[in-house]
Amino acid sequence: MKHLLLAHFTSRLCWLLLALLAPLAATATHIVGGELELQHKTGSTYTLTLNLYFDAINGEPGALDPQLTASIFAKANNQRIVNIVLPRTADTFVNYTNPACAVGSLSTRRIVYTRDIVLEANTYNSPQGYYVAVERCCRNNTISNIVAPNNAAQAFYMEFPAVVRNGAPFIDSTPRIFPPLGDYACRNELFYYDFGGQDPDGDSLAYDMVTPLNGYTSSTAPSVTQSGPAPYRLITWNPGLGTTNQIPGSPALGIDARTGRLTVRPSSLGLFVFGVRCSEYRRGVKIGETRRDFQLFVLNCPTNTGPQMQVRATGSPAVYRPGLDTLRLVPGGNRCLTIRFTDPDPNSVLTMSTRPVNFTGLLPQFTTASTGRVRAAGAPDTLTTTLCFPECIDTRGQVYLLDVIVADNGCSLPRRDTVRVAFTATQPPNAPPVLTSTFPPAPLPVSEATPVVIRLPLGTRYTATLAGTDADRHALALTATGLGFDLASMKMSFTAQNGAGQADGTFSWDPACEAVPSGGLLVRFRLTETGPCVPQTRDRLVRFEVAPPGDSAAFRPPNIITPNGDKLNDFLTMPDLPVDFCERKFASIQIFSRWGKPVYQSSERGFRWGGQGAAGSYFYLVTYTDGRKFKGWVEVKP
Structure with missing residues (x-):
């Protein structure tokens, strides 16, 4: 853990810890945040879940309700449809990205309330859709960016569509926003976190910042038997703050509309609440939304200088220049990069990784150690690793982009250095194998899908030989497969001798009455390459028929x-x-x-x-x- 155990870090945190711990005797429930989700199971059955995040350090355990009530309303007229009691089913801790960065003043629990419900088509058919709400007080009373945090409540809110549309079932599972936030941020350092959701239906998701909902509970009436209908009161921001400036900084807290990635470089210490909305679209039409309230703890952290690296083509003295150079990977040529990486801070543990930018599929691999410690006793100042591209990567004339990343083990989140490598790659040539046999030629026009017909009377035996060759000397394998039947059950046998550049096979058949009802037996003989980038096959289809005696x-x-x-x-x-x-x-x-x-x-x-x-x-x-x-x-x- 980089610098975390240094004595001066403890002293710099002291004033903040005292400020946070002093009012504990008068604290409320210390709700950190949460979100609702609705997941389709089968038929008309769905699972309704509330994920509630709770301050495990300052929270009052007695405020953890054994159950909470969710209310469903029609959006068209705010009419209450049903109240649903959600029992508490799970209680776990939210992990830090780097557990070694844990501080004693920040620990969050994830409390899950869930129940299966039935959404009948004759009830949930309003075109405007529906919303679910759960109201509960109170938030952490040390929150820095809202007015009267000791009396600030929370309304958990989610929208979902009708379960029938145009007379047909309309199935939708709301997006799941993952993961919950377990980390703190450091003042004047860039903080990033992935709030991106997952949608089981493949719907499009869009993210934006929203002001958290306050609702109508209070410290004197922290819970209700049922939630009231919308609209819900909003929390009140402190002067100078608002929806687009929820956590002050440069930049202020924001979220990528497409990826759900949060970023902020906070300029103030404290505990900050914020709200994120994930809207769900199907074929360009919004069908629902999920809101998550959460909070971010900003601390003074020890200085953490980011790592650096240099990338070179192996054997080349020139440093790779992002945006100017493009690697050309050709068969038989060099396909490796030599990477030198270091960090000015002592005892830094550095880790290399890669991330494709505009492609999927095969990725280069580190062939030497891609992690290590620098500037410690007996440790080097600079580490070196080798990254090699597989021979079978083929960019098909396009320029692929690959981010090569080195990250330290600093707190709260690793500092990184990234080099974006542009490259093109071609695969080695591969001549197709050749399959020959003693079977009669197939009828014209000849193709691998055109079978030749072998007709034999009972009491005879048919034998054929096959041979495969490959000019590239790739490993070859010959197989015979009955289409819809087992060869042995029809008194057929096939043996093969496979090898590099050569494969031979022998087939035999003793016609029997078992083959007559099927109207012919179709066998695929296949020659397959093993080992090259894109293995090629050669097929021969043969139909075997039993000829009846006489005419x-x-x-x-x-x-x-x-x-x-x-x-x-x-x-x-x-x-x-x-x-x-x-x-x-x-x-x-x-x-x-x-x-x-x-x-x-x-x-x-x-x-x-x-x-x-x-x-x-x-x-x-x-x-x-x-x-x-x-x-x-x-x-x-x-």
């Missing part, structure tokens, strides 16, 4: 019989019927008179029908177990 088109039964006893053409038989094949089997023959009356039926393939002694025309119907049918007629002559 049903050749089936031509007789159409006349002469049952006269001369042993020539005396019976109707069908020896050329399609043979039984797996589950496709002969089922029956039926013969009908010309008027549709059944005269004969048999389930035997070798049936013999002699006309039953009646000349004339008859019709027959042959059926198979797979639903196939053959129809025809036969003439019986004496």
Whole structure:
């Protein structure tokens, strides 16, 4: 911890600590701040939560309510919809960014009140939406920037949309503002903190500073059984302060409208309350808002000089010049930076990091130690590390920006030095692998998505070989995958010998009845590179079909019989019927008179029908177990 244990720091804090501790006997509840949130669970069920932040040093434990009441109102007319009792469900401490910077005069607890509620569509359907409020007194009585802080209350406030819109469900979870503030600020030093929210629905969020709500509770009536409707009274700023100047400084406290990042260089000591609003937009229309009240403690801190660094391309004597130089990363060239970093203050622990500015994906990595101590006994004055860009970064002709950051361990927040590095990068060339096989060529037009068809009868075996080669000698792997089935279950097998620049495989298939009902088995044979930046694949699709024996088109039964006893053409038989094949089997023959009356039926393939002694025309119907049918007629002559 940088300088924090120095004796002069204690003496410089002494007057402020005494001022803060003196009035404890008459303090109120010491609410630090808080916010409401509403999260969708399932159907019409939502979770309503109040996060209340409490001064763990000066607060009165007896003021921690076991439950609080939230009231929901319609925005259109301020009509009360329902009161909801929120039980206390959690009580934890808010962490410092750097726990080593903790001071005994600042500790915050996060008290959570929460309950599942049901928002029915026939109730919560007002186009103007709804708001939730919880009122409670009182704030810290040592707050420096508002009038009568000992009697300043708080109204926690949140807006949410109707749960139905244009006759359809409209689901929304309000944004969650993270994280709560656990740190203090140092006078005349830049303070920064991320109040950016997260929205489960992907809605757009916008931030601005607002005056905190006071509401209507007081030190004599600190809690109410239900909140009153809006509008709520505002806290009163001290002279010279206001919404855009809540904490005086250069700059005064402000928030980035897009990122939610708070910044201030405070010019005065004390405890300062402030308010932030996070508005939620969907398709350009505001649908809700969440407000957070909080407070910031400003102390006199020991002087902390920021760290410095120099960046060079490895092997180059020239220092990188941000805004003027652009690194050109090419295959086979140098892809590393040498970074020297130091700090004028003794016993500083320095840490390097990187942050992409305008890109995502692969990031450079530190290949040597990126943290260390300087200017301590036995420690160097300057540290060195190496940052190398992966070979596979490809900027596709654009200039990427990367912030290289060194941070110390100063309090309350680290001081930093940042060098923004601009670079372009190209990947090494990669020739695609080549896949060959003994399969027949695919029909035209040839593509990897066009399968070749292999048709075999039962009782035969099919074998094919495949070979993959790669001119770049990248590692290759051959695989075979049944699309929708397991190879072994269909009596297929595939083995491969994979290696650098070469892969060989052998496939075999023993056609079986299991393959018949599927109407063909589609197998993808794939050759894959492993190791290059963008692995390339080569596919071959093959459809395997079981060919039935014989040809049903050749089936031509007789159409006349002469049952006269001369042993020539005396019976109707069908020896050329399609043979039984797996589950496709002969089922029956039926013969009908010309008027549709059944005269004969048999389930035997070798049936013999002699006309039953009646000349004339008859019709027959042959059926198979797979639903196939053959129809025809036969003439019986004496």
